[in-house]
Amino acid sequence: MKLFRAAAVAVVMMLGAGLARAGDKQNIVVMELASGKVTIELRPDLAPLHVERMKQLIAEKFYDGLVFHRVIPNFMAQTGDPTGTGSGGSPYPDLKAEFTQEPFVRGTLGAARTADPDSANSQFFICFTDDGCGHLAGQYTVFGKVVDGMDKIDAVKAGEGEGGTVGAPDRIVSMTMMQ
Numbered sequence: 001m002k003l004f005r006a007a008a009v010a011v012v013m014m015l016g017a018g019l020a021r022a023g024d025k026q027n028i029v030v031m032e033l034a035s036g037k038v039t040i041e042l043r044p045d046l047a048p049l050h051v052e053r054m055k056q057l058i059a060e061k062f063y064d065g066l067v068f069h070r071v072i073p074n075f076m077a078q079t080g081d082p083t084g085t086g087s088g089g090s091p092y093p094d095l096k097a098e099f100t101q102e103p104f105v106r107g108t109l110g111a112a113r114t115a116d117p118d119s120a121n122s123q124f125f126i127c128f129t130d131d132g133c134g135h136l137a138g139q140y141t142v143f144g145k146v147v148d149g150m151d152k153i154d155a156v157k158a159g160e161g162e163g164g165t166v167g168a169p170d171r172i173v174s175m176t177m178m179q
Contacts, residue, residue: 027051028178029058029144033156033170038149039178040109047098047143050111050120054143055177057090057122063175068156070125072164075132077156078112079172080123089121095141102142104133107153109144126153 027042044051057063062082069086070078081088097117104110104127112123117139126146127133146153159166 025178029054029175030178031063031149031175032173033152034173035152035155035170036149038152039147040144041147042109042144043102043142046100046102047111047141049095050098050141050143053090053092053095053122054124056092058175058177061174062090062122063172065171065173067166067169067171069166069169070164071156071159071166071169072162073158074129075164076110076125076127077153078123078125078164080112082122084169086123089123092121094118095120098141098143099138100142101138104136104140104142105130107146107150108133108142109146110136111141111143113140128154 027044029040029042031038031040042051042054063080066079066082067084068077068079069081069084078086082090094116095111095118097113097120099117106127106129108127110125110127110133111120112125113120120141124143156170157166157168158164
């Protein structure tokens with residue numbers, strides 16, 4: 001009986017630690033794709049401005065229906081542009097860079113930007129592999145990570161050529177904050 005209680009306490013503590021990191025669910029995003037759900041943990045400890053912007057845009061349903069306009073196999077899938085061209089953004093001002101040395105690994109959520117480090121707005125990308133995005137650390141803002149459903153991101157329609165432009169791209173059905 002003591003062993004059972006000790007095991008139960010250990011499980012509760014592990015689950016509690018996971019929720020504490022996830023901000024008691026307030027930093028968990030559910031992205032619905034036609035193929036299923038993708039769960040993303042936002043990282044306000046790394047990039048509070050980027051996390052706050054994403055939450056704001058999710059509340060406004062900004063991402064619902066947007067396409068994955070740039071998808072490069074073994075690198076990343078990019079979305080968040082209402083024009084679907086890679087040059088659009090939200091009506092809000094661009095964000096100041098929040099670069100860290102957090103590694104870009106499989107499932108990392110990074111803020112897309114132009115050559116100007118302080119130009120991130122609404123677009124983001126998700127890394128496919130540990131190797132493909134590794135060179136981005138310290139140059140792009142990390143603000144989350146896919147914690148479930150990465151197989152759905154792997155299945156997003158790939159683009160063509162070096163730019164990864166996608167014809168008839170897959171879409172985000174909806175993005176919501178976990179309730």
